[in-house]
Amino acid sequence: MLPPVIAGVDGSAESLAAADWAAREAARRDRSLRLAHVWNWHPRQEDGEPVTAAQRHQARRVLRQAKERARAVAPGIHLYDEQVEGPATAALLKAAEESELLVLGSRGLSGVTGFLVGSVAQGVVAQASRPVVLVRADEEAAAEHLPTPSGRPSVLTGYRDVVLGVDLGDPCDAVIEFAFEAARLRDARLRVVHAWQQSSPLGLGPGEIGLVSGPQRAEEWHGFLSAALQVWRDKYPGVEVAEIVAEGRARSVLLRAASGASLLVVGRHVTDRPAGPRIGPVTHTAIHHAGCPVAVVPHE
CATH class of the missing domain: 3.40.50.12370 (Rossmann fold)
Known part of the structure; x- marks a missing residue:
């Protein structure tokens, strides 16, 4: 099986834009798309902290929203999702090893053209063994x-x-x-x-x-x-x-x-x-x- 395009999603506008871009890229490359949601994505949640029912519900909602958007922009692709344990940087680096390329969102600086690259995205870019694409929240087809x-x-x-x-x-x-x-x-x-x-x-x-x-x-x-x-x-x-x-x-x-x-x-x-x-x-x-x-x- 050919490696998929993988997009990391956490419910933010940036990650949804990344999922959209990843869906279009998967269609261009004739690859499947995997949407990955990582527990402990945010620094405020300690590594190993139990996942609550509310967080599980939130994860399902995040993935459902990303899937709906991905299907809308690329209805013909094979699409699936997964929930993986954090910490986020390590989980996304592991996902990158299994991918054709990994797509992450980066927040556009208010009033300035560019990216505000968080610690997770920057850590992944600095260590990934496969190509990583960063996408801003306002990126559209x-x-x-x-x-x-x-x-x-x-x-x-x-x-x-x-x-x-x-x-x-x-x-x-x-x-x-x-x-x-x-x-x-x-x-x-x-x-x-x-x-x-x-x-x-x-x-x-x-x-x-x-x-x-x-x-x-x-x-x-x-x-x-x-x-x-x-x-x-x-x-x-x-x-x-x-x-x-x-x-x-x-x-x-x-x-x-x-x-x-x-x-x-x-x-x-x-x-x-x-x-x-x-x-x-x-x-x-x-x-x-x-x-x-x-x-x-x-x-x-």
């Missing part, structure tokens, strides 16, 4: 699509671009492949973004070329990007690819590029450092401030 010629939202138009952030110092196949597949499933254009900064003469080593003009450096980086993507262009000939090389800080360049996208794809380097799992500054910025769903793909 029409937001994935281009507006009509009159500017109105619609689900009948084509998809907005998928955006991929690439570090050419460490391009990762798993992250690139995820983005190409996401674009293929949507029949969307893939915008691949690399940010670079002019080297300081003090930081140059022997034989390094760092004092050429900005346009020449940009052309060099564009050549590197094209070479890194060629194998994926060959594998996905139907995906239109736009390559963007921009001078500036990676965090700022990526957020600008993701404006108006249907999905932003970034990587997270898996590490065994004693300090524990880390998200990394670029991915951290993306999951807190991007205005679209963000897929975080772990890689070696």
